[in-house]
Amino acid sequence: DGGITQSPKYLFRKEGQNVTLSCEQNLNHDAMYWYRQDPGQGLRLIYYSQIVNDFQKGDIAEGYSVSREKKESFPLTVTSAQKNPTAFYLCASSIFGDGELFFGEGSRLTVL
């Protein structure tokens, strides 16, 4: 079955540690996105990539980094520079220009 897989589903980290969230898709989609969601809030765009080896900052990119070395994969690193990283992180993909997003199940990060 085609879809998007995010891992881990739950992650705990100590302050000052970098963590990487995995996102893999087998839908052959060109575009991939990372969103952050805080309780009671909508989704805010962190980074997006519309083609392999290229990515752009979204609205809240500070403290995050990404790579897009393969079409299927778009990992997100939450660095120690991110001041308030506890949140629900959602990865999505779409056929470029179409707009309909397909989401992974999300990764819930808690900083202890």
Added chain:
Amino acid sequence: RKEVEQDPGPFNVPEGATVAFNCTYSNSASQSFFWYRQDCRKEPKLLMSVYSSGNEDGRFTAQLNRASQYISLLIRDSKLSDSATYLCVVNGGSYIPTFGRGTSLIVHP
């Protein structure tokens, strides 16, 4: 002004009621529009795409008003299982999907 705005609610309605949500957008070059449903602590899932001519799927009807720059979602005969947050998504001219904050719906017996 935010790019995509929704009334966060909550909308608290009895079973069987009809409820409508609106979503306004600021970018007149926006190309495509969607409604997503998100259950608590889950990922959003596509409910409906919104077409210029309007579209209907069972109890759900979505409409687009380009002149006034808003989209709407109408839910008829509300069920308890319709309780969720409904997210409006607008795809701007740069093909970057932008989300509204979401509207919370609570359907009670």
